[in-house]
Amino acid sequence: xxxxxxxxxxxxxxxxxxxxxxxxxxxxxxxxxxxxxxxxxxxxxxxxxxxxxxxxxxxxxxxxxxxxxxxxxxxxxxxxxxxxxxxxxxxxxxxxxxxxxxxxxxxxxxxxxxxxxxxxxxxxxxxxxxxxxxxxxxxxxxxxxxxxxxxxxxxxxxxxxxxxxxxxxxxxxxxxxxxxxxxxxxxxxxxxxxxxxxxxxxxxxxxxxxxxxxxxxxxxxxxxxxxxxxxxxxxxxxxxxxxxxxxxxxxxxxxxxxxxxxxxxxxxxxxxxxxxxxxxxxxxxxxxxxxxxxxxxxxxxxxxxxxxxxxxxxxxxxxxxxxxxxxxxxxxxxxxxxxxxxxxxxxxxxxxxxxxxxxxxxxxxxxxxxxxxxxxxxxxxxxxxxxxxxxxxxxxxxxxxxxxxxxxxxxxxxxxxxxxxxxxxxxxxxxxxxxxxxxxxxxxxxxxxxxxxxxxxxxxxxxxxxxxxxxxxxxxxxxxxxxxxxxx
Amino acid sequence: xxxxxxxxxxxxxxxxxxxxxxxxxxxxxxxxxxxxxxxxxxxxxxxxxxxxxxxxxxxxxxxxxxxxxxxxxxxxxxxxxxxxxxxxxxxxxxxxxxxxxxxxxxxxxxxxxxxxxxxxxxxxxxxxxxxxxxxxxxxxxxxxxxxxxxxxxxxxxxxxxxxxxxxxxxxxxxxxxxxxxxxxxxxxxxxxxxxxxxxxxxxxxxxxxxxxxxxxxxxxxxxxxxxxxxxxxxxxxxxxxxxxxxxxxxxxxxxxxxxxxxxxxxxxxxxxxxxxxxxxxxxxxxxxxxxxxxxxxxxxxxxxxxxxxxxxxxxxxxxxxxxxxxxxxxxxxxxxxxxxxxxxxxxxxxxxxxxxxxxxxxxxxxxxxxxxxxxxxxxxxxxxxxxxxxxxxxxxxxxxxxxxxxxxxxxxxxxxxxxxxxxxxxxxxxxxxxxxxxxxxxxxxxxxxxxxxxxxxxxx
Numbered sequence: 001x002x003x004x005x006x007x008x009x010x011x012x013x014x015x016x017x018x019x020x021x022x023x024x025x026x027x028x029x030x031x032x033x034x035x036x037x038x039x040x041x042x043x044x045x046x047x048x049x050x051x052x053x054x055x056x057x058x059x060x061x062x063x064x065x066x067x068x069x070x071x072x073x074x075x076x077x078x079x080x081x082x083x084x085x086x087x088x089x090x091x092x093x094x095x096x097x098x099x100x101x102x103x104x105x106x107x108x109x110x111x112x113x114x115x116x117x118x119x120x121x122x123x124x125x126x127x128x129x130x131x132x133x134x135x136x137x138x139x140x141x142x143x144x145x146x147x148x149x150x151x152x153x154x155x156x157x158x159x160x161x162x163x164x165x166x167x168x169x170x171x172x173x174x175x176x177x178x179x180x181x182x183x184x185x186x187x188x189x190x191x192x193x194x195x196x197x198x199x200x201x202x203x204x205x206x207x208x209x210x211x212x213x214x215x216x217x218x219x220x221x222x223x224x225x226x227x228x229x230x231x232x233x234x235x236x237x238x239x240x241x242x243x244x245x246x247x248x249x250x251x252x253x254x255x256x257x258x259x260x261x262x263x264x265x266x267x268x269x270x271x272x273x274x275x276x277x278x279x280x281x282x283x284x285x286x287x288x289x290x291x292x293x294x295x296x297x298x299x300x301x302x303x304x305x306x307x308x309x310x311x312x313x314x315x316x317x318x319x320x321x322x323x324x325x326x327x328x329x330x331x332x333x334x335x336x337x338x339x340x341x342x343x344x345x346x347x348x349x350x351x352x353x354x355x356x357x358x359x360x361x362x363x364x365x366x367x368x369x370x371x372x373x374x375x376x377x378x379x380x381x382x383x384x385x386x387x388x389x390x391x392x393x394x395x396x397x398x399x400x401x402x403x404x405x406x407x408x409x410x411x412x413x414x415x416x417x418x419x420x421x422x423x424x425x426x427x428x429x430x431x432x433x434x435x436x437x438x439x440x441x442x443x444x445x446x447x448x449x450x451x452x453x454x455x456x457x458x459x460x461x462x463x464x465x466x467x468x469x470x471x472x473x474x475x476x477x478x479x480x481x482x483x484x485x486x487x488x
Numbered sequence: 489x490x491x492x493x494x495x496x497x498x499x500x501x502x503x504x505x506x507x508x509x510x511x512x513x514x515x516x517x518x519x520x521x522x523x524x525x526x527x528x529x530x531x532x533x534x535x536x537x538x539x540x541x542x543x544x545x546x547x548x549x550x551x552x553x554x555x556x557x558x559x560x561x562x563x564x565x566x567x568x569x570x571x572x573x574x575x576x577x578x579x580x581x582x583x584x585x586x587x588x589x590x591x592x593x594x595x596x597x598x599x600x601x602x603x604x605x606x607x608x609x610x611x612x613x614x615x616x617x618x619x620x621x622x623x624x625x626x627x628x629x630x631x632x633x634x635x636x637x638x639x640x641x642x643x644x645x646x647x648x649x650x651x652x653x654x655x656x657x658x659x660x661x662x663x664x665x666x667x668x669x670x671x672x673x674x675x676x677x678x679x680x681x682x683x684x685x686x687x688x689x690x691x692x693x694x695x696x697x698x699x700x701x702x703x704x705x706x707x708x709x710x711x712x713x714x715x716x717x718x719x720x721x722x723x724x725x726x727x728x729x730x731x732x733x734x735x736x737x738x739x740x741x742x743x744x745x746x747x748x749x750x751x752x753x754x755x756x757x758x759x760x761x762x763x764x765x766x767x768x769x770x771x772x773x774x775x776x777x778x779x780x781x782x783x784x785x786x787x788x789x790x791x792x793x794x795x796x797x798x799x800x801x802x803x804x805x806x807x808x809x810x811x812x813x814x815x816x817x818x819x820x821x822x823x824x825x826x827x828x829x830x831x832x833x834x835x836x837x838x839x840x841x842x843x844x845x846x847x848x849x850x851x852x853x854x855x856x857x858x859x860x861x862x863x864x865x866x867x868x869x870x871x872x873x874x875x876x877x878x879x880x881x882x883x884x885x886x887x888x889x890x891x892x893x894x895x896x897x898x899x900x901x902x903x904x905x906x907x908x909x910x911x912x913x914x915x916x917x918x919x920x921x922x923x924x925x926x927x928x929x930x931x932x933x934x935x936x937x938x939x940x941x942x943x944x945x946x947x948x
Binding site: 179 | 639647653657684725901908909912
């Protein structure tokens with residue numbers, strides 16, 4: 001039993017590191033001092049139940065002179081100095097502070113029970129507002145409504161900047177036209193005919209349901225539940241900005257099959273707190289055997305989902321056992337991370353130069369082990385795989401922040417390029433060819449092997465990080481131009 | 489080529505007529521000179537207008553949105569011609585048709601295009617060859633029509649203009665709200681927008697609820713061109729629904745001449761289903777006398793909601809008054825053509841297709857009167873599709889109220905969605921909400937302040 005480990009004070013109560021057994025312990029069991037998953041509090045913590053009024057109250061501390069309200073007592077005290085009133089700043093008490101966790105006052109809510117209390121006051125406030133509050137904030141552009149102002153702000157930043165790209169290469173700035181296009185796109189027709197793997201997606205509505213589908217190879221009857229993925233991250237303003245593109249089907253052909261290429265799957269990008277949405281990009285283009293179910297979606301529905309709930313877990317099942325394992329590992333690792341992790345595979349076995357295709361950038365979260373496994377497997381099965389895989393994998397796993405920023409950058413970069421070309425409000429159809437060609441210039445693939453090795457090395461070194469990205473795809477590369485130089 | 493007006497002519501119904509110069513000069517020479525002078529003040533001469541040439545040139549690139557009334561030579565000439573036809577003033581008709589013929593071009597600017605297409609209709613009216621012309625135009629269109637071309641056309645149109653998407657968004661919003669919580673949905677879709685309305689609805693069904701309901705979509709097709717591609721569309725819809733994870737059933741009803749013949753049985757409506765009737769631009773294709781009956785038929789389906797979207801023009805109440813009808817038709821299509829011109833790029837093929845579609849509609853409305861039906865056809869066959877006679881929203885609203893439907897207002901969320909939709913397009917589009925007056929149920933899409941499309945929702 002781990003005891004007496006110094007408690008990390010994480011105001012967010014967010015779990016960044018891998019958690020050991022973080023499950024639901026009733027509050028009264030013996031101490032396990034560690035950081036907990038949101039909604040699975042430290043059993044020894046003091047449970048505080050605030051009333052709705054208190055939770056919603058923004059400025060509870062009022063100055064008696066001018067009536068100005070403050071959120072915290074400390075702030076009020078500082079303000080009182082200005083009135084020449086006696087003030088006192090309370091020091092943090094020297095005795096051990098008991099960790100506090102908060103329950104949601106709403107009886108029907110899952111966080112009402114102490115065993116699912118949230119560790120952070122700001123978190124519980126936001127949760128309550130979001131889930132049970134009135135949606136007073138409205139996005140101008142897309143008319144989505146939000147209860148929490150910070151959610152709304154964060155959304156407004158990204159609203160309209162998101163790009164949706166169809167398999168056929170066309171890019172859309174509007175989600176609705178993307179959806180309509182998708183329904184009629186030829187790429188869809190081809191692909192559903194050969195679907196043989198399922199992707200799982202998070203259900204929007206709950207934000208925490210993960211569907212796990214097993215597809216039969218060559219069977220077109222896989223139904224996928226499609227929804228945006230969001231990953232609610234409570235606390236610290238991270239809320240709404242998580243955008244993830246969804247992971248689509250990855251279509252796999254049997255490794256031994258001739259001339260077939262595996263198709264990358266959609267990558268879900270995990271978005272960091274505060275970062276702008278990025279999208280999974282994939283290239284298209286394929287020789288007829290290539291098809292995909294790439295679907296990128298924005299986080300439109302995120303806000304309605306509770307941020308504070310456990311992250312949805314996405315796992316994709318793929319027909320290959322080794323891949324599955326990797327996937328399982330990946331998803332397992334991620335389980336504890338508050339990020340949606342699709343196990344994403346993109347292996348490209350394209351003979352054509354379209355390594356940019358598929359593999360959308362950085363979306364999958366995969367542990368270093370999984371990454372290596374995959375790389376190995378791909379390396380053995382294909383001719384030119386890891387080039388892509390490796391390079392991106394490396395990039396993404398080496399430095400989370402960088403990647404995340406990179407994703408952001410990518411997304412922005414991509415978006416901004418598109419945006420400048422665009423008519424106001426109209427979608428732009430960017431020819432896939434031009435995308436690919438411009439991107440390929442960035443990518444200058446060095447010999448596959450070299451990259452592969454490099455990636456392995458890097459991937460290994462990245463082992464301690466919580467987020468490993470399988471960055472495959474153009475986007476990651478283009479996100480790090482300096483790194484590219486380094487690479488090349 | 490000699491044309492005598494007011495008698496059926498067998499051979500050249502769809503050619504514009506042209507008179508030899510001699511003929512003109514002999515008969516109308518003086519008149520022309522006179523007319524030119526008198527008409528000077530009215531800016532009939534194209535040289536005075538903003539357009540650059542009188543010949544069939546490529547478009548000047550200037551949108552013809554001069555709605556101040558100054559330079560719209562086409563409108564004036566056309567109206568005069570219509571009046572002349574109504575008055576049966578042979579020589580004037582002759583002369584005006586000739587002038588229009590000289591000035592018009594389907595590849596020119598707005599005025600030239602309007603002149604061209606309306607000239608065609610006027611000619612057909614004058615020569616009573618409307619049916620034939622229409623048939624020819626339609627068969628030409630059918631030859632080049634395919635799933636790909638239709639899809640490309642409508643998607644492009646929706647990308648540049650909210651003309652159709654306005655109705656879609658409003659209707660989908662109303663349908664989703666009315667059928668919220670139901671597990672078995674049945675939507676009867678009477679529209680000709682190739683099911684472009686449904687992907688977003690499917691996505692909403694898949695994502696906004698915990699439990700995705702089962703959706704059955706029955707499409708009733710009234711336009712022959714659409715009928716050709718429905719099979720392919722159905723397949724796409726099914727695939728897409730599978731992708732979305734929505735249990736889906738798709739059915740198309742064709743071979744039906746008249747909407748009024750539909751029944752609960754033919755549509756396959758079951759007792760346990762929650763029915764929504766979605767009517768986009770379909771009511772105007774119903775014969776005027778049958779419209780009340782069709783609305784009654786909707787009632788018999790016991791729907792939870794009926795969404796009606798129609799274009800705002802009145803070509804029905806004036807159908808016996810040619811000039812009035814003509815003027816209204818011209819007004820509406822002027823708006824439409826201007827809208828097209830401003831929304832698409834100048835070299836757009838899609839716009840050309842849409843304009844041609846309009847030209848067929850214009851010919852049909854103006855030159856295919858019921859009286860002519862039997863005389864020209866000879867065998868008295870009913871036209872497959874009724875003449876498209878639009879009515880204004882308020883007129884439809886009255887009919888619906890008579891059938892005991894009551895209006896359902898669009899909720900704030902839906903209105904917000906519509907507003908957000910309009911923001912995504914170029915400037916010029918607006919939204920008009922009902923003022924609380926009973927007659928104005930439904931919302932209007934406006935183009936440059938003119939209402940053009942009306943969307944409404946009704947419950948039994």
